[in-house]
Amino acid sequence: MADEIGRRAWKTASRAAKHMSKHSKIVNPAMEKCIPRFEKQEVVLGEMLGSGGFNDVYEVKRIDLVQDLCASPNAKKIASPLQQEHRSFVSDNCFRASSQNCRYAVKFLSVETIEDPNRFCTGAADLVVVSGKQWFQRLPTSRQ
Numbered sequence: 001m002a003d004e005i006g007r008r009a010w011k012t013a014s015r016a017a018k019h020m021s022k023h024s025k026i027v028n029p030a031m032e033k034c035i036p037r038f039e040k041q042e043v044v045l046g047e048m049l050g051s052g053g054f055n056d057v058y059e060v061k062r063i064d065l066v067q068d069l070c071a072s073p074n075a076k077k078i079a080s081p082l083q084q085e086h087r088s089f090v091s092d093n094c095f096r097a098s099s100q101n102c103r104y105a106v107k108f109l110s111v112e113t114i115e116d117p118n119r120f121c122t123g124a125a126d127l128v129v130v131s132g133k134q135w136f137q138r139l140p141t142s143r144q
Helices: 002-023 029-034 081-092 111-115 117-141
Strands: 043-051 055-063 104-109
Touching: 002 117, 029 081, 043 104, 055 081, 055 117, 104 117, 111 117
Parallel strands: none
Antiparallel strands: 043 055, 055 104
């Protein structure tokens, strides 16, 4: 049952992502390689900032990059020189010293969404669409 729900969520999210990249002037699939990827254990969360219909949002206090990339379960996705550059930049700039605030936030599907098969599929698609729009809108100014 859980595998079936997972497949349904993946298909729904995948269709949403394909539609978004095909019909959007914001999303550029070639730029996706610039999005830094992180292992879950690298991201240190802070306080919950809020929640919405499908998601909970937390501040990112810091990112503790793994030192041995070969031991990483997702080494292929995070070991390229481009990924290393972008991962390092985000890690080094998580905290804004001037205002004592965290610079980044992360969204997760809420427990309620994960536990309801229909909401899970819709929430997964929503997360793909919303995160894609937010990230690609910020790319040109991300290093300012």
